[in-house]
Amino acid sequence: MTETDKASIKSIIEKLKRGCVKSSEYYLDLFYLRQLKHEDKISTFCYEMEKLFDKGLPGLDEENRTRMLRSRLLSAVPETIKNYLEWLSEKKWPEIVHIFEKSVDYKEIYQGKFQIKEEVYLNKIYKSRTRSYKFNGTCSSGSFISPNSLPKSLSDKIENFIKTGNQSKCLDLRKTNLTIKLPPLIPGKFYLGNYFDLKEQPVHLSLTKLGEKYHHAFCINIFGQLMVVLNSREAIVQILSSKTLEYADRPSCFLLQLATNNSKDLVFSKPNIQWLQIRTAFHKFFSDMKKLHDRKDMTEIVFLEIWPDMYNQIEGLTNKKEPYEIKKIIYEFQSKILSVLLFGDEIAEDKYLLNEIRKLDTKSKEFISGLYNIMLNMNPLDNFLDNPSLSTLCQALNLQKSLMCKIFERATRRARNSLLSDQSDNICMRSIIDLLLPLLSLEKSLFTETQIKNVLTELIFAGIDGIVNTVNSFILYMCLNSNLQTRVYMEIKNNVHGDFVVLGDKKNLIVTEACIYETLRLVSQIPLGIFRKTVIRTELFGYVIPEETIVIPNLWKLHHDEKIYKDPFKFDPDRFIDAEKLSLKIDDTKFMFPFGTGKRGCPGKNVALNLIFLFVSSLVKNFEFKLVDDVDGDPRSFRLTSNLEPKSFRVQSTLRITSTTNLIQMSTKKSEVKTLCTDRSSLIKSIQENRHNLSDDES
Structure with missing residues (x-):
């Protein structure tokens, strides 16, 4: 193992720390409040991480592996990094490339303690319903992604891309457009959306009538604001019970912020x-x-x-x-x-x-x-x-x-x-x-x-x-x-x-x-x-x-x-x-x-x-x-x-x-x-x- 390889491993570990899309405090709170269940995909994170270690990342020796485990990286890593490691294990190259493109600064990890900087609003992965991703060999920090900084299979693809410039063949990006499948949207009027649909009778009766043709969920639009209505017992039970923390935030607007002094209350407070x-x-x-x-x-x-x-x-x-x-x-x-x-x-x-x-x-x-x-x-x-x-x-x-x-x-x-x-x-x-x-x-x-x-x-x-x-x-x-x-x-x-x-x-x-x-x-x-x-x-x-x-x-x-x-x-x-x-x-x-x-x-x-x-x-x-x-x-x-x-x-x-x-x-x-x-x-x-x-x- 050369010194260059070891330096590359340090680089990828640093990128793991930086690969989040939210503030460190946000993900730290979210993780510790979460009740992981066996069938929950995210809960396989620890298993996937250890499996990745057992496969052997280049340059990751036993000392470094033990130090990472002891520092509780496994239990405190933010949500996006968990996704990143799953993608790496499942060889989802488009998502991996994109998270490197959106790489941001994160917190440093010390033996289970966190040095949290001031909260910064960071980029989100999903800005719209359809988005094109393009990889050009660099990440947002400007540093070049070396073939040695990734597992061999991905290294070969990156190296081939650099030599040939053929993105679709080398990175297996057969689809450059990633479409988000939202629940069906109720047709409405231009700009007003479904405003008049909800004015016909009390809102709970209106939404029930609108959802007669749909099963688990559907979308409504009010003055450009898209909202998802849950329409079945299975969907409601899921967000209130098994996925309660993924849906734990509350809507906000000027009147609600004024009423609660910027969400300093019990009902509309952030889940912190x-x-x-x-x-x-x-x-x-x-x-x-x-x-x-x-x-x-x-x-x-x-x-x-x-x-x-x-x-x-x-x-x-x-x-x-x-x-x-x-x-x-x-x-x-x-x-x-x-x-x-x-x-x-x-x-x-x-x-x-x-x-x-x-x-x-x-x-x-x-x-x-x-x-x-x-x-x-x-x-x-x-x-x-x-x-x-x-x-x-x-x-x-x-x-x-x-x-x-x-x-x-x-x-x-x-x-x-x-x-x-x-x-x-x-x-x-x-x-x-x-x-x-x-x-x-x-x-x-x-x-x-x-x-x-x-x-x-x-x-x-x-x-x-x-x-x-x-x-x-x-x-x-x-x-x-x-x-x-x-x-x-x-x-x-x-x-x-x-x-x-x-x-x-x-x-x-x-x-x-x-x-x-x-x-x-x-x-x-x-x-x-x-x-x-x-x-x-x-x-x-x-x-x-x-x-x-x-x-x-x-x-x-x-x-x-x-x-x-x-x-x-x-x-x-x-x-x-x-x-x-x-x-x-x-x-x-x-x-x-x-x-x-x-x-x-x-x-x-x-x-x-x-x-x-x-x-x-x-x-x-x-x-x-x-x-x-x-x-x-x-x-x-x-x-x-x-x-x-x-x-x-x-x-x-x-x-x-x-x-x-x-x-x-x-x-x-x-x-x-x-x-x-x-x-x-x-x-x-x-x-x-x-x-x-x-x-x-x-x-």
Whole structure:
């Protein structure tokens, strides 16, 4: 082996380091968040790399091989380099030549540590649907690719090319045009695209109608913006589960950037380490509080403390035989429950602050009601001109700023008073904000104050309206199906022996649980989910989805697919019940995504399901409901605002025979929520270590 050969090997190794199309931080985050699976093509990277080493690259001795393995090149190399090594093993010469042409500077690798430079926006491989590639013997850095710098088979081809100049024969580039096969595009009008197709009826119904002739996916075009709509269960499951990180980004525009302070939030944030740490902190809080309360869920404790007041209010209306909107009562008490979970009972008991929290929720709802139009780019001029959405958003941001300052001040004072002088490194928690605030006062904070304010605001909206609308719809379907309401009541009566329904009763209330899942399926409150955007170029059932493409999962189509659900617009909870085993069909519920799933799924899914169960079972156990107004239960007639919901309706209720002894006792009982004190350093270490182990189910 000559010194020239050895120098050439060093050159190719350097090119391996430089052959990426994204910033180093981007790929580092992406790789460590990825859950590799055996059938995933990218997951064969380590095997292909070692196989390449075993074949023996010229000049790569055992010492260099060991050093590369120890430096964790195998586990930290960026996505494009993984592709490069696969191409090299599979002899895909056009792609190999092109990646050398687009070679860029990358980070240096040291024994498992990375020296990351400032983020630089780099070239992308795929700029358009069709592109021609031409190799001229040089790469973008200007250095000549020597035949000795590549494996022998490729060296021979390059050398032959240099001598003859015959590109097609030497490099086997029989096709100089590489065509990306996108899903079929719905025909539209010039420039406007499919704008008018989506204006005919609510957007989820329009997209379902447009996709009738297509299977897995199709494309739409709105004012020149190309988007991919997922149209089958298989496609949606793939992007939400097995390829969740390849589709983990979110669309963005001026209004969304303004609303989230440039994506400093939980819903629209980039899928980076901070984003995952916030989710981890959220799950850790509820997990640790459950341990503190002897495996009793905190949502159950708070609900049972609020329930007596709710019971008394409904009982008063029942005795007066007055019709009332059950939704308003549910909203009043769910907003209080959520305020306790987020900010503590002290703030939830402050009528002024609780009213301000409800105002912020209302303003957020007004803005979010136009979210699909914003993400679909239906009103592109809204990004530049004054408009109602911008006005509503500014009002919401002003309200958020004022409210969060007061809450932060109150929570900080409470935390200071709860600690002794020798416990300065302790954190005492009774609510989410008690966990997040102390993490701001670190030398290197895990989160920023803006992030925490935005996350809390999103939790206010999602935690109130999603649960309220589900419980309200559940009561509607109980009224429309009186026999089913009786069936649910008899199940509760026969299986709940105390005065209160608790989460431990879930396993015995199969019909109640099935009715909850059927409500979530039939209504599909967020019919198109929150749109995704690809972080890398990926494939889907033979189609290529380019990088930074907006992807729309049509959950409405999934939840009302006649091939999956017989008579899909009928309220039929028995579709989720195994009649032989008298149990819930767990596998069927896994293919429903009212809360999303994967790393982008709702972090409060379990909290929401627990509260929905406690609300509906407690209401049906104690009251019988009848409709006063005519309401269409077909969700195709529901209004699409911030959620899909039925029009307002009133009910009358009848009190069932029940004991109120414990209700009277509980209404005067002191809160059972305990204070969890923990060491700040241990908490931070736990959040940082556990973020890689956060499973999709936890999400």
